[in-house]
Amino acid sequence: MNVGPSFLRTREGAEAISTAAPTIDLREEREMALQTEAKKLAEEALASSWTPGVFPVDPIAIAADLGVNVYSAFIGEDVSGMLRQEPGGVPEIFLDAYEPPVRRRFSCAHELGHFIRHASGDQAIAFVDYRGPKAKNGTDPEEVFANAFAANLLMPPKVRGRPLGLEARERL
Ligand SMILES: [Zn+2]
Numbered sequence: 299m300n301v302g303p304s305f306l307r308t309r310e311g312a313e314a315i316s317t318a319a320p321t322i323d324l325r326e327e328r329e330m331a332l333q334t335e336a337k338k339l340a341e342e343a344l345a346s347s348w349t350p351g352v353f354p355v356d357p358i359a360i361a362a363d364l365g366v367n368v369y370s371a372f373i374g375e376d377v378s379g380m381l382r383q384e385p386g387g388v389p390e391i392f393l394d395a396y397e398p399p400v401r402r403r404f405s406c407a408h409e410l411g412h413f414i415r416h417a418s419g420d421q422a423i424a425f426v427d428y429r430g431p432k433a434k435n436g437t438d439p440e441e442v443f444a445n446a447f448a449a450n451l452l453m454p455p456k457v458r459g460r461p462l463g464l465e466a467r468e469r470l
Contacts, residue, residue, distance in 0.1 A: 325437075332443045339414050340450035348454075355452050357407040361391060366413060368406055370395040376428050379405035381412050383423040389413055404448055411447030412440065 347363035348355060358368045371392040373380055378397060383389035391409040393402045405427070412425045428434070434441050 328439070329437075329442055332439055333446045336411065336443045336446035337450045340411075340447050341454075343410070343414065343451060344454055350454070354403070355454065357403055357410055357448075357451060360451070361406060361410050361413075364410070364413075364417075365389065366391055366410065368393065370402070372396075376430055376432055377426060378429045379409045379425075379427045381409040381423060381425040383413070383417075385420055385422050389417070389423065403452065407448035407451045408444045410451070411444035414447060415440070415443055 343360055343364070344350075344355070347360040361368050366389045368391045371380075372395055373392050375396070378394050378401070380392040381389065382392075391406060391413070393405050393409075397405065408427065409425065413423065416423045425440070436442070436445075
């Protein structure tokens with residue numbers, strides 16, 4: 299949407315515009331774009347680093363394949379995961395050692411989402427994900443993207459909605 303300088307007029311002018319212009323909500327459109335991009339990048343990561351049919355999807359193995367070191371770490375009781383990379387350095391994900399494995403899997407996939415969105419190699423990256431009252435708002439674009447990436451990574455679309463046990467039995 300191109301809002302040129304002609305819109306930046308006097309207070310009276312601005313009021314005239316705000317009553318004349320229809321109000322539209324771009325938030326849903328923006329969120330859809332983030333979801334679509336996250337799904338695409340998760341599918342690319344799966345295509346290059348995952349053997350179809352092998353469950354559960356292992357985000358730590360996928361991270362390793364992408365050159366990201368993953369650690370189980372003591373990072374504070376209100377932190378579920380962290381991602382950091384110095385310019386040109388090795389990216390690192392830290393997962394709360396006290397979290398149960400299923401939560402750590404999701405946290406790893408989530409941090410990997412932050413990495414994939416920002417991985418250019420020449421910029422420092424730093425994310426800290428809190429849980430509880432300090433957790434970031436779920437409408438933060440970074441978090442919407444990382445959560446959507448994690449969901450798509452851990453549950454590839456072709457098997458979504460089907461019990462994983464059935465998959466296992468079909469392979470026997
Ligand atoms: Zn996050």
